[in-house]
Amino acid sequence: MASILKVDDLRGNTSAGDITITSEGGSATMQLQQGVAKAWVNFDASSGTPTERDSLNVSSLTDNGTGVFSPNFSSNMSSTGYSSQGATNAYSVRTTYAGYGGSTSQYNITTSSFTMICVSHYHNSSRDGIEISSSIHGDLA
Numbered sequence: 001m002a003s004i005l006k007v008d009d010l011r012g013n014t015s016a017g018d019i020t021i022t023s024e025g026g027s028a029t030m031q032l033q034q035g036v037a038k039a040w041v042n043f044d045a046s047s048g049t050p051t052e053r054d055s056l057n058v059s060s061l062t063d064n065g066t067g068v069f070s071p072n073f074s075s076n077m078s079s080t081g082y083s084s085q086g087a088t089n090a091y092s093v094r095t096t097y098a099g100y101g102g103s104t105s106q107y108n109i110t111t112s113s114f115t116m117i118c119v120s121h122y123h124n125s126s127r128d129g130i131e132i133s134s135s136i137h138g139d140l141a
Contacts (some may be wrong), residue, residue, distance in 0.1 A: 001058070009068060009105065009134070013091075014085060016065070016077050017033055018031065018059065019031065019032040019033065020032070021035075022139060023077070025051075034139075035115050035137075036137075037056065037135045037136060038057060038075075038077065038082070038099040038136050038138055038139070039056055039057035039058055039071070039073055039077075039129055039135070040055060040057075040058070040133070040134065040135040040136065041054075041055040041056075041058040041061070041071045041134055042054050042055065042131075043055075043061060043069075043132050043133075043135065044129075044130055044131070044132070045047075045063070045064055045067075045069065045118075045128035045129055045130075045132055046128060046130040047081040047128075048063075048128060050063055050069055050078075050128075054069075056072060057073055057074045057136075058071045058072065058074065059066065059072050059073065059074040060072045062113075064115060065126075066126050066127065066128055067117055067118040067120075067125075067126030067127045067128055067129070068115060068116070068117050068118075068126060069114050069115070069116055069132070070108070070114065070115045070116070071113065071114065071134060072112060072113045073111075073112050073113060073117070073136075074140065075140050076111045076112045076140070076141040077111045077136070077138050077139065077140060077141060078121075078139040078140060078141045079111065079138070079139070079140070080109045080110060080111060081138065082109075082124045082136055082138025082139070083136070083137045083138060083139060084106045084109070084134055084135070084136050085113055085118070085134065085135050085137075086104030086105075086106065086116050086118075086133065086134035086135075087102075087103070087104065087105075087131075087133050087134075088102040088103065088104050088118040088127075088129040088131065088132045088133075089129045089130050089131035089132070102118055102119050102120045102121050102122075102127065102129060103118075103119055103121065104117065104118050104119070104132070105117050105119070106134075112140065116132075116134055119134055
């Protein structure tokens with residue numbers, strides 16, 4: 001019979017934020033808090049103004065021009081050495097070209113924000129996309 005564990009607060013024994021997870025094979029461990037995304041955002045910019053669908057630790061989005069956006073963190077990162085990943089549809093309307101997609105690049109990285117540019121593979125230029133998302137991994141301040 002399977003066990004069910006229900007908790008509202010999970011704390012490490014040595015220190016509150018120090019929780020170790022053992023790998024599937026049992027030979028490696030990792031710290032739980034290191035593997036959790038510290039921020040993420042999903043938004044639509046097809047109208048020319050970014051409209052957030054959902055997010056974690058993102059207080060606002062700055063529109064810096066066509067296809068260029070800056071998610072601003074609610075809680076800062078501890079350094080600029082965090083990792084950001086992004087994806088975009090990079091089309092202003094849903095089209096038959098949906099399979100062509102796009103990509104994002106990140107720059108101007110600070111502890112409170114970063115800038116991402118969304119590029120359409122089909123147009124080979126920056127575009128305001130209908131599906132834009134990004135996730136951040138690293139340490140919170």
